[in-house]
Amino acid sequence: MGVILCSRAARKRPLRVLLDEDIMSVLQNSDDSEDGLDFDDDSLADPDFVPEFETFEHNTTEFDINVDSIIETLENSNESSLPSPPSAETASNVTGPQPSLAQSSQSKQTTKKPTKVNLRWKKKSLQLNAEQLRFKSNQNLGTELLELETPIQFFFYLFPQELIRMIAEETNLYQVQNDPNSTFRVTDMDIRQFIGIVYLMSLIRLPRVSNHWNAILGTAVIQDTMSLNKFEKIRQTLHFNDNSKNLPRNDPEHDRIFKIRPLVES
Structure with missing residues (x-):
């Protein structure tokens, strides 16, 4: 049993559900159907039976439902529950202030301009x-090292003359093995200058x-010491051991640091 409201109210808000007590009260206290058309069995036995509509109209007044009042109440309740549209002030807060064309152009120009460092x-x-x-270091300096005073003395402490001569000889040997027709040879002085240039390059990073x-970025002391072609040639041919004595890798006596063994043991 229920009350069917107009479609307008049904679309806006769901119908209010009747409580169980209300439904039981209507079922127990009402002798007629909700539409007042509960004809007795005479209507089936006698096809010519016509119900008394005066009685029907009289009985409906006992259970009168004001449908218009219900619709109005539902409409007011539905309108109050709908969210209000955002105001102009709220919309401006959400979207934020829109920068003008001049401000946008100015910000782009400022971001592209690099920072100048003096x-x-x-x-x-x-x-x-x-x-x-x-x-x-975790070791104390030796007495012979503490007695050194000049940079060249420290250099010869790390690279003794015997080691410099050995590097020059092995470099020339590799050059002959690689290209017998080449006339390029290095001296002890060339090796000392080469090592000194490498040390200096570790301090002056380019x-x-x-x-x-280079004529603009170059290091004058390096340019005055050795030419670029000679430096590159020494770097290509620099050797510390005789490659012909290097055992193959599958040999049990193969030395993995054979090429720099003289430097390690010096």
């Missing part, structure tokens, strides 16, 4: 504090080795 180069001696000069001989 560098001032000063020519002076390298000054290090006591902490930077302190020896931080994108490429050849940049040290």
Whole structure:
């Protein structure tokens, strides 16, 4: 049993569900059907039976339902539950302020402009504090090392004259083995200069080795010491051991550091 409202109210809001007590009260206290057309069995036995509509109209007044009032109540309730449209102020807060064309163009120009760094180069001696000069190894310096004073003395301590001569001889030997017709040879002085240039390159960093001989970016002391062609030639042929004595890898006596063994043992 239920009350069918108009389709307008049904579309806007679902019908209110009757409580179980209300349904039981209607079923128990009402003798007629909700539409008042509950004819007795005489209507089936006598096809010519006509119900008394006066009684029907009289009985419906006892259970009167104000449908218009229900529809109006549902419409008011539905309108109050709908979300209100955003105001102009709310919309502006959501979208945020829109920058003008001039501001957008100005911001693009400022982002593309690189930051200029002003560098001032000063020519002076390298000054290090006591902490930077302190020896931080886990071994004490030997007496012979503490007696050294000049840079060239430290250089010969690391690269003795015998080692320099051996490197020059092995480099020339490799050059003959690789190209017997080549006349390129190196001297002990060439090896010392080559090692000194490599040390200096570790302090003066440039994108490429050849940049040290560049007219603008180059390092003058390197350019005055050795030409680029000679430096590259020594770098290609530099050797520390005789390759002809190197045993194959499958040999049990193969030495994995054969090519630099003289440097390790020196």
